[in-house]
Amino acid sequence: MTNSNLSSDTLKVSNIRPNFFRHLFGYFRTRTRQLVFFSYVFIIYLIDLVLDLKTWSIRRMFWGRSSFYRTSFHLTISVITIVALISGVSSRLNIISANDTQGLDLTSGVIGRQDIFSQSGTAESISSVSEDEVDYRIFRHKVQEGETLSQISELYGISSNSIRWANQLTSDSIKVGQVVRIPEIDGAFVKVKAGDTLESIAAKNSGNVADILDLNSNIIDYRNPVLTEGMEIFIPGGEIPLPTPTKRPYVYAYQPRVNPAPPATTVNIPSGSFVHPLLNCGGWSWSRGYSSWHRGADMAKNGGCWINAAASGTVIRAQWGSGGEGNHVVIDHGNGIWTRYYHGTNNYAVRVGDRVSAGQSILYMGNTGYSFGTHLHFEIVVNGVRVNPESYLRLR
Numbered sequence: 001m002t003n004s005n006l007s008s009d010t011l012k013v014s015n016i017r018p019n020f021f022r023h024l025f026g027y028f029r030t031r032t033r034q035l036v037f038f039s040y041v042f043i044i045y046l047i048d049l050v051l052d053l054k055t056w057s058i059r060r061m062f063w064g065r066s067s068f069y070r071t072s073f074h075l076t077i078s079v080i081t082i083v084a085l086i087s088g089v090s091s092r093l094n095i096i097s098a099n100d101t102q103g104l105d106l107t108s109g110v111i112g113r114q115d116i117f118s119q120s121g122t123a124e125s126i127s128s129v130s131e132d133e134v135d136y137r138i139f140r141h142k143v144q145e146g147e148t149l150s151q152i153s154e155l156y157g158i159s160s161n162s163i164r165w166a167n168q169l170t171s172d173s174i175k176v177g178q179v180v181r182i183p184e185i186d187g188a189f190v191k192v193k194a195g196d197t198l199e200s201i202a203a204k205n206s207g208n209v210a211d212i213l214d215l216n217s218n219i220i221d222y223r224n225p226v227l228t229e230g231m232e233i234f235i236p237g238g239e240i241p242l243p244t245p246t247k248r249p250y251v252y253a254y255q256p257r258v259n260p261a262p263p264a265t266t267v268n269i270p271s272g273s274f275v276h277p278l279l280n281c282g283g284w285s286w287s288r289g290y291s292s293w294h295r296g297a298d299m300a301k302n303g304g305c306w307i308n309a310a311a312s313g314t315v316i317r318a319q320w321g322s323g324g325e326g327n328h329v330v331i332d333h334g335n336g337i338w339t340r341y342y343h344g345t346n347n348y349a350v351r352v353g354d355r356v357s358a359g360q361s362i363l364y365m366g367n368t369g370y371s372f373g374t375h376l377h378f379e380i381v382v383n384g385v386r387v388n389p390e391s392y393l394r395l396r
Contacts (some may be wrong), residue, residue, distance in 0.1 A: 060395075064396045135215045136234065137184040138166075152182070162186045165240050187215075188238040192231040207235035216369050274310045274393040275358045277341065277378050281305035281365070287375055295386035297395050298344075301373035304365035306349070307376055308358075310339045311395070315354045315362070325371025329362050342377035343369050 045375075077310070141152055149172040153160040160172065165179045165188040174180065183189075188205055198209045213222045215236045278284050287298035309331055316338075317330035327344040332369055345366035350356055367374045380389040389395060 012220060022389040026031060034237065060198040075279065080160070114217055135217055136236075139182045139184070140179050141182055143176055143178045145176050146272045147174070147176075148172070149174055152180070156182050158183065158186050161239070162188065165189055183234065185236055187234055187236040189232055189234055190238070190241045192227045192229055194229050196227060196229075198225055198227065201233070201235070202238075204239060205235050205238040207238035211236045233325070274278050274339075274380075276393065276395065277307055277310045277376060278305065279308050279340075280361070281307070287373075289390065289395075296340075296377050296379040298375050298377050299395070300373055301365060302374065304345065305376045306361040307341050307344065307363045307365055309356045309360050310358065310378070310380075311337075311361050313339075313355075315350045316355060317354055318351050318354075318363075320346050321369065324370035326371060327363065327366060328369070331362075336382060338381040340379040340381065342379075343375060 021250050082258050139156065141156075143152070149160050149163060149169075152174075153163055163169070163180060163182055165170070166183055169180075188207075190201060190205055192201070198212055201207065202212060212222060212233060212235055213225060216233050219231065221232070278301075281301060282305075284299050284301040284305070287300045288294060289297050307329075309332050311331070313331040313333035315329060316332045317328065317340075319328075320326065321328050321342075325340075325342045327346050327348070328340065328342045329344070329348070330338055330340045331348065332338055341363055343366055344363035345368065347364040347366075349361045349363065356362060365374055365376050371377075378389055378395075380392055381387070
Protein backbone atom coordinates (compact mmCIF):
# COMPACT_ATOMS: atom_id res chain seq x y z
CA MET A 1 0.00 0.00 0.00
CA THR A 2 1.35 3.33 -0.94
CA ASN A 3 1.73 6.32 1.31
CA SER A 4 -1.03 8.12 -0.54
CA ASN A 5 -3.50 5.32 0.21
CA LEU A 6 -2.57 5.33 3.91
CA SER A 7 -3.16 9.03 4.17
CA SER A 8 -6.56 8.67 2.51
CA ASP A 9 -7.65 5.92 4.96
CA THR A 10 -6.47 7.90 7.97
CA LEU A 11 -8.49 10.92 6.83
CA LYS A 12 -11.65 8.84 6.48
CA VAL A 13 -11.30 7.42 10.00
CA SER A 14 -10.74 10.88 11.47
CA ASN A 15 -13.96 12.10 9.77
CA ILE A 16 -16.05 9.16 11.09
CA ARG A 17 -15.39 9.87 14.75
CA PRO A 18 -16.94 13.39 14.93
CA ASN A 19 -19.97 12.19 12.98
CA PHE A 20 -20.50 9.30 15.40
CA PHE A 21 -20.45 11.46 18.50
CA ARG A 22 -22.65 14.06 16.84
CA HIS A 23 -25.26 11.45 15.99
CA LEU A 24 -24.98 9.88 19.46
CA PHE A 25 -25.57 13.25 21.13
CA GLY A 26 -28.54 13.87 18.85
CA TYR A 27 -30.00 10.48 19.82
CA PHE A 28 -29.75 11.17 23.57
CA ARG A 29 -31.21 14.63 23.12
CA THR A 30 -34.20 13.21 21.27
CA ARG A 31 -34.75 10.54 23.92
CA THR A 32 -34.48 13.14 26.72
CA ARG A 33 -37.09 15.31 25.06
CA GLN A 34 -39.39 12.33 24.72
CA LEU A 35 -38.88 11.40 28.40
CA VAL A 36 -39.61 14.96 29.56
CA PHE A 37 -42.72 15.12 27.38
CA PHE A 38 -44.10 11.80 28.57
CA SER A 39 -43.30 12.70 32.21
CA TYR A 40 -45.14 16.01 31.81
CA VAL A 41 -48.16 14.26 30.31
CA PHE A 42 -48.13 11.68 33.13
CA ILE A 43 -47.96 14.36 35.83
CA ILE A 44 -50.83 16.28 34.23
CA TYR A 45 -52.80 13.05 34.16
CA LEU A 46 -52.11 12.42 37.86
CA ILE A 47 -53.16 15.98 38.76
CA ASP A 48 -56.42 15.58 36.85
CA LEU A 49 -56.98 12.23 38.55
CA VAL A 50 -56.46 13.74 42.02
CA LEU A 51 -58.78 16.66 41.22
CA ASP A 52 -61.45 14.25 39.97
CA LEU A 53 -61.06 12.19 43.14
CA LYS A 54 -61.36 15.34 45.27
CA THR A 55 -64.50 16.40 43.39
CA TRP A 56 -66.00 12.94 43.83
CA SER A 57 -65.16 12.94 47.54
CA ILE A 58 -66.74 16.34 48.10
CA ARG A 59 -69.90 15.27 46.28
CA ARG A 60 -69.94 12.06 48.25
CA MET A 61 -69.66 14.03 51.50
CA PHE A 62 -72.63 16.18 50.62
CA TRP A 63 -74.66 13.25 49.30
CA GLY A 64 -73.87 10.83 52.10
CA ARG A 65 -73.37 13.48 54.80
CA SER A 66 -72.34 11.90 58.05
CA SER A 67 -72.73 8.31 56.77
CA PHE A 68 -69.58 8.93 54.67
CA TYR A 69 -67.76 10.22 57.71
CA ARG A 70 -68.91 7.24 59.72
CA THR A 71 -67.83 4.75 57.02
CA SER A 72 -64.41 6.39 56.68
CA PHE A 73 -64.00 6.50 60.44
CA HIS A 74 -64.97 2.83 60.85
CA LEU A 75 -62.59 1.81 58.04
CA THR A 76 -59.71 3.71 59.63
CA ILE A 77 -60.42 2.29 63.07
CA SER A 78 -60.66 -1.23 61.61
CA VAL A 79 -57.24 -0.94 59.96
CA ILE A 80 -55.68 0.42 63.17
CA THR A 81 -57.33 -2.33 65.22
CA ILE A 82 -56.05 -5.09 62.92
CA VAL A 83 -52.49 -3.68 63.04
CA ALA A 84 -52.68 -3.35 66.83
CA LEU A 85 -54.05 -6.89 67.19
CA ILE A 86 -51.33 -8.45 65.09
CA SER A 87 -48.62 -6.48 66.90
CA GLY A 88 -50.07 -7.29 70.32
CA VAL A 89 -50.36 -11.01 69.60
CA SER A 90 -46.81 -11.25 68.23
CA SER A 91 -45.38 -9.47 71.28
CA ARG A 92 -47.39 -11.46 73.83
CA LEU A 93 -46.85 -15.09 72.87
CA ASN A 94 -45.03 -15.59 76.15
CA ILE A 95 -48.34 -15.04 78.01
CA ILE A 96 -49.56 -18.48 76.88
CA SER A 97 -46.65 -20.35 78.43
CA ALA A 98 -46.65 -18.15 81.55
CA ASN A 99 -50.34 -18.78 82.27
CA ASP A 100 -50.79 -22.47 81.33
CA THR A 101 -52.05 -23.35 84.82
CA GLN A 102 -53.66 -20.21 86.19
CA GLY A 103 -54.78 -18.34 83.06
CA LEU A 104 -55.04 -14.58 82.88
CA ASP A 105 -55.72 -12.83 86.16
CA LEU A 106 -58.52 -10.31 85.63
CA THR A 107 -59.35 -9.92 89.31
CA SER A 108 -56.98 -6.99 89.52
CA GLY A 109 -59.29 -5.07 87.21
CA VAL A 110 -56.39 -3.77 85.14
CA ILE A 111 -55.95 -5.04 81.60
CA GLY A 112 -53.72 -4.44 78.63
CA ARG A 113 -50.72 -2.67 80.20
CA GLN A 114 -48.44 -4.18 77.51
CA ASP A 115 -50.65 -3.41 74.54
CA ILE A 116 -49.33 -1.34 71.68
CA PHE A 117 -51.75 1.39 72.85
CA SER A 118 -51.45 2.46 76.48
CA GLN A 119 -54.64 1.76 78.45
CA SER A 120 -55.74 3.01 81.85
CA GLY A 121 -58.64 2.40 84.21
CA THR A 122 -60.47 -0.78 85.06
CA ALA A 123 -62.21 -3.39 82.97
CA GLU A 124 -65.52 -1.71 83.77
CA SER A 125 -64.19 1.64 82.64
CA ILE A 126 -63.70 0.47 79.04
CA SER A 127 -66.69 -1.82 78.60
CA SER A 128 -69.58 -0.64 76.47
CA VAL A 129 -73.02 -0.30 78.02
CA SER A 130 -74.66 -1.95 75.05
CA GLU A 131 -73.36 -4.58 72.65
CA ASP A 132 -75.61 -3.33 69.88
CA GLU A 133 -73.91 -1.27 67.22
CA VAL A 134 -74.54 2.41 67.90
CA ASP A 135 -73.40 5.70 66.44
CA TYR A 136 -71.27 6.52 69.47
CA ARG A 137 -69.90 4.53 72.36
CA ILE A 138 -70.86 4.84 76.01
CA PHE A 139 -68.37 3.74 78.65
CA ARG A 140 -68.81 2.87 82.30
CA HIS A 141 -66.20 4.11 84.74
CA LYS A 142 -65.87 2.91 88.32
CA VAL A 143 -64.75 5.76 90.53
CA GLN A 144 -61.43 5.03 92.25
CA GLU A 145 -60.08 6.40 95.51
CA GLY A 146 -59.08 10.05 95.16
CA GLU A 147 -60.67 10.54 91.71
CA THR A 148 -62.63 13.69 90.99
CA LEU A 149 -65.14 14.44 88.27
CA SER A 150 -62.72 16.83 86.57
CA GLN A 151 -60.00 14.16 86.49
CA ILE A 152 -62.39 11.65 84.93
CA SER A 153 -63.53 14.17 82.33
CA GLU A 154 -59.89 14.91 81.45
CA LEU A 155 -59.14 11.16 81.20
CA TYR A 156 -61.92 10.63 78.64
CA GLY A 157 -61.50 13.99 76.90
CA ILE A 158 -65.04 15.29 77.46
CA SER A 159 -66.52 18.03 79.62
CA SER A 160 -67.62 17.57 83.22
CA ASN A 161 -71.11 18.77 82.23
CA SER A 162 -71.49 15.88 79.77
CA ILE A 163 -70.75 13.40 82.56
CA ARG A 164 -73.15 15.14 84.95
CA TRP A 165 -75.94 15.18 82.35
CA ALA A 166 -75.35 11.52 81.49
CA ASN A 167 -75.74 10.50 85.15
CA GLN A 168 -78.30 13.08 86.36
CA LEU A 169 -75.75 14.49 88.82
CA THR A 170 -76.68 17.78 90.47
CA SER A 171 -73.11 18.55 91.56
CA ASP A 172 -69.49 17.44 91.07
CA SER A 173 -69.69 15.14 94.08
CA ILE A 174 -69.00 11.46 93.31
CA LYS A 175 -68.37 8.46 95.57
CA VAL A 176 -65.70 5.76 95.50
CA GLY A 177 -67.07 2.67 93.77
CA GLN A 178 -69.79 4.60 91.97
CA VAL A 179 -70.15 3.56 88.33
CA VAL A 180 -70.81 6.48 86.00
CA ARG A 181 -71.59 6.28 82.31
CA ILE A 182 -69.50 8.41 79.99
CA PRO A 183 -70.44 9.21 76.38
CA GLU A 184 -67.71 9.12 73.77
CA ILE A 185 -68.38 12.72 72.72
CA ASP A 186 -69.67 15.84 74.44
CA GLY A 187 -73.42 16.21 74.60
CA ALA A 188 -76.52 15.75 76.72
CA PHE A 189 -79.00 12.93 77.29
CA VAL A 190 -82.63 14.07 77.28
CA LYS A 191 -85.78 12.10 78.01
CA VAL A 192 -88.66 12.84 75.66
CA LYS A 193 -91.75 14.33 77.29
CA ALA A 194 -95.29 14.42 76.00
CA GLY A 195 -95.61 16.91 73.15
CA ASP A 196 -91.86 17.13 72.47
CA THR A 197 -90.61 17.28 68.89
CA LEU A 198 -87.12 17.07 67.47
CA GLU A 199 -87.28 20.78 66.69
CA SER A 200 -88.38 21.77 70.19
CA ILE A 201 -85.77 19.54 71.84
CA ALA A 202 -83.02 20.90 69.59
CA ALA A 203 -84.05 24.50 70.27
CA LYS A 204 -84.28 23.99 74.02
CA ASN A 205 -80.96 22.14 74.35
CA SER A 206 -78.79 24.02 71.82
CA GLY A 207 -78.76 21.06 69.43
CA ASN A 208 -79.26 20.39 65.73
CA VAL A 209 -82.01 18.19 64.31
CA ALA A 210 -79.72 16.61 61.68
CA ASP A 211 -77.09 15.79 64.32
CA ILE A 212 -79.72 14.29 66.63
CA LEU A 213 -81.00 12.04 63.84
CA ASP A 214 -77.46 11.09 62.88
CA LEU A 215 -76.37 10.14 66.40
CA ASN A 216 -79.58 8.32 67.32
CA SER A 217 -80.11 6.25 64.18
CA ASN A 218 -80.43 3.06 66.27
CA ILE A 219 -83.64 4.33 67.91
CA ILE A 220 -84.95 6.99 65.49
CA ASP A 221 -85.71 6.30 61.82
CA TYR A 222 -84.60 9.40 59.90
CA ARG A 223 -87.18 8.64 57.21
CA ASN A 224 -89.98 8.68 59.79
CA PRO A 225 -88.66 10.33 62.97
CA VAL A 226 -91.23 9.43 65.61
CA LEU A 227 -90.56 10.22 69.29
CA THR A 228 -92.21 8.35 72.14
CA GLU A 229 -92.61 9.63 75.66
CA GLY A 230 -89.83 8.40 77.95
CA MET A 231 -87.38 7.75 75.09
CA GLU A 232 -83.83 8.85 75.93
CA ILE A 233 -82.01 10.54 73.08
CA PHE A 234 -78.50 11.92 72.87
CA ILE A 235 -77.92 15.49 71.68
CA PRO A 236 -74.34 15.81 70.38
CA GLY A 237 -72.82 19.07 71.52
CA GLY A 238 -76.06 19.91 73.31
CA GLU A 239 -76.58 21.48 76.70
CA ILE A 240 -79.25 21.16 79.36
CA PRO A 241 -80.37 24.67 80.38
CA LEU A 242 -80.39 25.67 84.02
CA PRO A 243 -83.84 25.41 85.61
CA THR A 244 -85.77 28.65 85.79
CA PRO A 245 -86.07 29.78 89.41
CA THR A 246 -89.63 29.62 90.65
CA LYS A 247 -91.21 32.00 93.09
CA ARG A 248 -91.69 30.48 96.49
CA PRO A 249 -95.25 30.84 97.75
CA TYR A 250 -95.78 33.47 100.37
CA VAL A 251 -96.19 31.82 103.76
CA TYR A 252 -97.52 33.75 106.70
CA ALA A 253 -95.73 33.33 110.00
CA TYR A 254 -99.09 33.22 111.72
CA GLN A 255 -102.68 32.19 111.06
CA PRO A 256 -105.04 35.15 111.62
CA ARG A 257 -108.52 34.43 112.95
CA VAL A 258 -111.53 34.58 110.68
CA ASN A 259 -113.34 37.05 112.93
CA PRO A 260 -110.62 38.61 115.07
CA ALA A 261 -111.58 40.15 118.38
CA PRO A 262 -110.22 43.49 119.54
CA PRO A 263 -106.68 43.24 120.93
CA ALA A 264 -106.12 42.49 124.57
CA THR A 265 -105.48 45.46 126.81
CA THR A 266 -102.19 43.89 127.96
CA VAL A 267 -100.46 45.29 124.87
CA ASN A 268 -99.70 48.94 125.45
CA ILE A 269 -98.45 50.95 122.48
CA PRO A 270 -97.16 54.29 123.71
CA SER A 271 -98.62 57.37 122.08
CA GLY A 272 -96.44 58.70 119.29
CA SER A 273 -94.81 55.33 118.54
CA PHE A 274 -96.01 55.39 114.92
CA VAL A 275 -95.65 57.92 112.13
CA HIS A 276 -97.87 58.21 109.06
CA PRO A 277 -96.87 55.63 106.35
CA LEU A 278 -97.29 58.38 103.70
CA LEU A 279 -95.45 60.98 105.73
CA ASN A 280 -93.38 62.13 102.73
CA CYS A 281 -96.10 61.68 100.08
CA GLY A 282 -98.12 64.78 99.26
CA GLY A 283 -101.45 64.78 97.44
CA TRP A 284 -102.72 61.37 98.54
CA SER A 285 -106.42 60.77 99.27
CA TRP A 286 -108.31 58.61 101.73
CA SER A 287 -110.02 55.60 100.15
CA ARG A 288 -111.56 53.50 102.94
CA GLY A 289 -110.94 52.52 106.52
CA TYR A 290 -111.03 49.51 108.84
CA SER A 291 -114.17 47.32 109.03
CA SER A 292 -115.20 43.73 109.73
CA TRP A 293 -114.59 42.84 106.07
CA HIS A 294 -111.65 45.18 105.45
CA ARG A 295 -108.91 44.78 108.06
CA GLY A 296 -106.83 47.83 107.21
CA ALA A 297 -106.76 51.36 105.83
CA ASP A 298 -106.48 52.33 102.15
CA MET A 299 -104.80 55.52 100.94
CA ALA A 300 -104.50 56.30 97.23
CA LYS A 301 -102.45 58.57 95.00
CA ASN A 302 -102.44 58.78 91.21
CA GLY A 303 -98.97 57.76 89.99
CA GLY A 304 -97.95 56.46 93.41
CA CYS A 305 -95.20 57.60 95.79
CA TRP A 306 -92.71 56.20 98.27
CA ILE A 307 -94.18 54.45 101.31
CA ASN A 308 -92.27 54.84 104.58
CA ALA A 309 -91.98 52.62 107.66
CA ALA A 310 -94.52 53.57 110.34
CA ALA A 311 -92.04 52.70 113.12
CA SER A 312 -88.56 51.31 113.62
CA GLY A 313 -88.12 47.56 113.33
CA THR A 314 -86.79 44.66 111.25
CA VAL A 315 -87.99 43.75 107.74
CA ILE A 316 -89.29 40.15 107.72
CA ARG A 317 -91.01 40.19 104.31
CA ALA A 318 -90.13 42.06 101.10
CA GLN A 319 -91.52 40.03 98.21
CA TRP A 320 -94.53 39.01 96.13
CA GLY A 321 -97.49 37.57 98.01
CA SER A 322 -99.86 35.08 96.42
CA GLY A 323 -102.73 35.85 98.80
CA GLY A 324 -103.69 39.13 97.14
CA GLU A 325 -100.97 41.24 98.79
CA GLY A 326 -98.99 41.79 95.58
CA ASN A 327 -95.55 43.26 96.18
CA HIS A 328 -95.45 44.01 99.90
CA VAL A 329 -93.32 44.60 102.98
CA VAL A 330 -93.86 43.36 106.55
CA ILE A 331 -91.96 44.92 109.48
CA ASP A 332 -91.60 43.39 112.95
CA HIS A 333 -91.49 46.12 115.62
CA GLY A 334 -91.09 43.76 118.58
CA ASN A 335 -93.51 42.93 121.42
CA GLY A 336 -95.77 41.08 118.94
CA ILE A 337 -96.43 44.19 116.84
CA TRP A 338 -96.17 44.11 113.03
CA THR A 339 -97.05 46.56 110.26
CA ARG A 340 -97.85 45.48 106.71
CA TYR A 341 -97.76 47.50 103.47
CA TYR A 342 -99.55 46.00 100.42
CA HIS A 343 -99.92 46.49 96.63
CA GLY A 344 -96.55 48.15 95.90
CA THR A 345 -94.56 48.04 92.68
CA ASN A 346 -91.50 45.83 92.33
CA ASN A 347 -89.37 48.81 93.41
CA TYR A 348 -88.17 47.89 96.92
CA ALA A 349 -85.90 50.12 99.03
CA VAL A 350 -85.31 47.38 101.65
CA ARG A 351 -84.87 43.63 101.82
CA VAL A 352 -85.44 40.90 104.40
CA GLY A 353 -83.25 41.37 107.48
CA ASP A 354 -82.80 45.13 107.11
CA ARG A 355 -83.17 47.27 110.21
CA VAL A 356 -85.31 50.31 109.41
CA SER A 357 -86.24 53.47 111.29
CA ALA A 358 -89.55 55.34 111.42
CA GLY A 359 -90.12 57.39 108.27
CA GLN A 360 -87.60 55.47 106.14
CA SER A 361 -88.67 54.70 102.54
CA ILE A 362 -89.37 50.99 102.04
CA LEU A 363 -91.59 50.41 98.97
CA TYR A 364 -93.06 52.40 96.06
CA MET A 365 -96.88 52.52 95.93
CA GLY A 366 -98.42 50.47 93.11
CA ASN A 367 -101.43 48.46 91.93
CA THR A 368 -100.43 44.79 92.32
CA GLY A 369 -102.28 41.83 93.84
CA TYR A 370 -106.00 42.21 94.61
CA SER A 371 -106.08 45.92 93.87
CA PHE A 372 -108.29 48.23 91.81
CA GLY A 373 -106.14 51.31 91.55
CA THR A 374 -102.82 52.64 92.77
CA HIS A 375 -102.99 52.76 96.59
CA LEU A 376 -101.48 51.57 99.88
CA HIS A 377 -103.29 49.03 102.03
CA PHE A 378 -101.84 49.55 105.54
CA GLU A 379 -102.33 47.13 108.46
CA ILE A 380 -101.23 46.91 112.09
CA VAL A 381 -101.08 43.41 113.59
CA VAL A 382 -100.88 42.82 117.37
CA ASN A 383 -100.16 39.27 118.54
CA GLY A 384 -101.42 37.88 115.24
CA VAL A 385 -104.63 39.92 115.22
CA ARG A 386 -105.26 42.71 112.68
CA VAL A 387 -106.46 45.79 114.51
CA ASN A 388 -107.81 49.21 113.48
CA PRO A 389 -104.67 51.22 112.64
CA GLU A 390 -106.50 54.47 113.42
CA SER A 391 -106.56 53.41 117.05
CA TYR A 392 -102.77 53.89 117.18
CA LEU A 393 -102.05 56.82 114.85
CA ARG A 394 -103.88 59.54 112.99
CA LEU A 395 -104.23 58.57 109.31
CA ARG A 396 -106.74 61.23 108.02
